[in-house]
Amino acid sequence: MQNPSPAGPAPRTRLARLGALIARHPRTWVAAGAVIAVACFAVAVGGVTGESLFDRLHSGAPTVASEASRAQDVIAQSEPALETLTMQVTGADLTDAATVRDGASATQEVAKVPGVKSVRSPLLAPKGLADPSVAPLLKGGTPAAGGFVTVVDFVPGADKAAQASAEAQAETRLLAVASAMHAQGSVGSTSKVIKAITTTVEHDLLRGEGIALPLTFLVMSFVFGGFVAAGMPIVGAVVSIGGALLSLFGFSHAVELDATVVNIVTLLGLGLSIDYGLLTVSRFREELAHRGHDVPTREEVARATERTVATAGRTVLFSGLTVAIALAGLLVFEASIMRAIGVAGVSVVLVAMVVAITLVPALCVVGAKRLSRKAVEQASDVGVFSRLAVGVQRRPVLVIVGVVVVLVTLALPTLSMKLTSSGTELLPKDAPQRVFFEQLDRDYPALSAPEVTVVAASSDTAAVTAWAGQFRSRPGVEGLAVQPLGTEHQRVNIRVAGRPTSDDAQDLVTTIRATPAPFETLTTGQAAGQIDFLDSMAARAPYAVALVVLGTFVLLFLMTGSVVVPVKALLLNVISLGAALGVVVWIFQEGHLEGLLGFTSVGAVESMVPFLVLAFGFGLSMDYEVFLLSRIVEFHRHGAENDRAVSLGLQRTGRIITSAALLIVIVFGGFVAGDILIIKQMGVALVAAVVIDSTLVRMLLVPATMTLLGRLNWWAPAPLRRLHDRFGIVE
Structure with missing residues (x-):
């Protein structure tokens, strides 16, 4: 019996017509892509508008409208936040009157800088360094330690340029004090940390792109057996990165973008672009293989392009939509940073999709003769992956259980996951600003912000002090102080x-929030903010889960006509993502592989990571699911029975999925080498998710479960089957 083949006349769908249009004017599409890419990079990174994307980024713990934020608003009304600049001095002889006098004289010059509101320094104390009021500004509370701090407060409301100028001048004069x-x-300062x-x-x-792009090019050169074919997905990825950066630049004018968003979203766009480019180029070469001779004619190239955009393009669209649906789940959350990542991520996915079904096919047409040299023989139906599928199909239950x-x-460590929102800990341990603030907290604890702050709506300081006294004996409490906050509140x-x-x-x-009080209380601080978040x-x-599950189910149903396959795909993804999160907890929370990965464990996982891993990891897992299912469905619709369709689908996509997974690992591996802790955690999490999904799930669990289910894979209730017959998306 002859193996069923998806080859045949090019379907006249909208995608097929798009492929025909690209085949007629390939150089126009390539030129347009080049112009758009240059413009994107010029605006987003080149700063042709006066500032670049990186000039508009912010940093801070994720926040939501909550009790903690309301407390901060009350504090800000009575004590407006000021921009400050702090200098730590060590090795000063504070017992020498002449040294102190020289330092005080230099400190007075700091106050003369335009934009400076006040200068707090023990050197300026009227009663000298023995004044108890300046003890918090002295290391160890005494001049004998030879260390002190000076804090400069700036006039609020200055524009960005004026503030930067004031800080630069103040820093120069502060360092002159030490000299x-x-x-x-x-x-150090908050702005310096940001x-x-x-x-x-x-x-x-x-650095991540510098590692990822050359390595992916080398890997694809090996996969395709040539530099021309390997370069096409890379070109598409570069254009997609430009579009992603421009998209983020645009969003930065509408919402505050956290600095980490750029790497998270960009690495996703880079990975998807390479995946989609790999799929498109592979399918184009496979279509050229049907011609039966060495040099393809113009008509054969046009038919191959049509067929590629109609089939691989359809897979790309399905895959991109599943990833977009997963990221759209982030829009449900209240935190602005999650919504920003969701919107930016969806836009980046759309960019990668458009590039994959327009620019990459156009590049294929331009380089058709070079691509055709190793595409004469048709893809074999028998190989490593089909034999793997047959082996799995012999003992599906054993494979599933194992x-x-x-x-x-792998997922068990997830049960003990602890979450945190780091500040300077995001930076490497030896980063100057991290070292500065860790030293400041250690040597001048009175200057650091209290871990927990309660705003009490009462003008009676004594009453608030009596109520708050019950918390002095709580575990870990080292100090408690009450002070008036305006005229109607106590802090x-x-x-x-x-x-x-x-x-x-x-x-x-x-405990504080659960404790009754004779007045209204609002609790804030980093811990409170994290709890509220x-x-x-x-x-x-x-x-969010309902949106993603429903959207993915509908999309997979429209593609397969089955209700069993989408449910199975969703369940398998949940298991694999749980395993990926377990790997993250084992490494970053428990502190394994610190030396190898170059980080210092803070005993927890960054609070955004699990949610982002679930969104991004789910999208990438469904990406490979669509790659595989699209070919299995294709063969099944051409007459192959269930097990044969599975083995053929795995054989035709196994190399692509494995190569795509390897390339994604390289992309994310480039960011694992980065210095920002949350980016490193995301990189490790997504590498784990991709490795687990492309090996254990896609190569073993999917064929095993589809074999065990047999004809049930394609079952749907009669009303839904009629619905699919009418609205299903087929070639």
């Missing part, structure tokens, strides 16, 4: 040992 005292000085993070993000992006045991074992500052989001700090927040995410998660 005048023959000591060492270092300067600058350090955004600069590191930019460097990580360049793989599920492995995945559950309770509570210092807790450990990190700002430690278990003790979070337990204290929960996670509560908000948990409240919206069911709606």
Whole structure:
């Protein structure tokens, strides 16, 4: 019996007609892609508009409208936040009157900088360094340690340029203070931390792409057996990156974009573009193989392009839509950063889809003669992957049980997951700004923000102090102070040992919020903000899951005509993503592989990572699911029985899926080498997700479950089958 083949007359669908149009004017499409790419990079990175994307990035813990944010609003009304610049001085002889006098004289010059509101320094104390009021500004609270800090407050409301100028001048004069005292000085500020993070993000992006693009080119050269074919997906990926960066630049004018968004979204666009380009070029060469002779004619190239865009283009559209649906789930959440990632991610997926069904086919047409040299023989129906499928089909139950045991074992650490929202810990351990603030917290604890702050709506300081006193004995509490906040509120500052989001700090927040008070109280701080963020995410998660599950189910049903296949695909993805998160917890929370991966564990996983991994990982898993299912469905519709369709589908896509997975691992591996902790965690998580999905799930679980289910794979209730007959998306 002859093997069923999907080859045949090009279907006259809209995609086929698009392929025909591209085949008629390929150089026009290529030129348009080049012009668009140059324009995108010029605007987003080149700064032709006066600023680049990286100039518009921000950084901070993810927030939502909550009790913590309301408390911050009350505090801001009474104590407006000021931009500050802090200098730490070490090695100063504060017992020498002349040294102190020289330092005080130099410090007075700082106050003369335009835009400076005030300067707080122990050197300017009227009663000298022995004044108890300046003890918090002295290292160890005494001049004997030879260290002190100076804090510069700037006039609020200055524009960006004026603020930058004031900070630069103040920093120069602050360092002159240390020089005048023959000591060492270092300067830090919130704006410097943000600058350090955004600069590191930019460097990580360049380094990641610098690693990923050459390596992917080499791998694809091996896969395709030539540089021309390998270069086409890379060109498509570069254009997609330009479109992604321009998209992010546009969104930065509508919402505040966190610095980490750029790498997260860009690496997704890069990975998808390479995947889709690989699929498109592979299918084009496969279609050329049907011609039966060496040099293809113009008509044969046109038919191959038509067929490629109609079939591979359809797969790309299905795949892109599944990824977009997964990312659209982020739009349900309240946190602005999640919505920003969702919107930007969807736009990047759309860019990758458009490039894959327009520019890449046009490149294939231009390079058709070179591509055809190794495409004469038709793809074989027998090979490594078909034999793997047959082997799995002999013992499907054993394979299912074995793989599920492995995945559950990998997922077990997820049960002990702890979440945190890092600040300077996002930077490498030796980053100057991280070192600066860790030293500041250690040597000048009174200057650091309290871990937990309670805003009490009362003008009675004594009453608030009496109520707050019950929390002094709580685990981890090191200090508690009450001070008036305007005329109608009191502020309770509570210092807790450990990190700002430690278990003790979070337990204290929960206890305070559950404790009755004779006045209204609002609790804030980093721990409170994290609790509110996670509560908000948990409240919206069911709606996000429902949106993604329903959207994916509908899309896969329209593609397959089955209700069993989509349900099975969703269940397998959940198991594989749980395993990927387990790997992240084992590495980053438990501190394994610190030396190899170049990070320092903070004993937890960044709070956004699980949600982003579920969205991005689900999208990538469905990406490979669509790659495989599209060919299985294609063979099944051409007459192959279930097991034969599965083995043929795996044989025809196995090499593509494996190659695509390897390329995705290379892309994400480039970002694992980055310095920003959350990007490193995302990179490791997605590498794990792709490896698990492309091997254990796609090569073993999918054929095993489809074999076990047999004809049930294609079952649907009669009303839904009629619905698919009418609205289903087929070639």
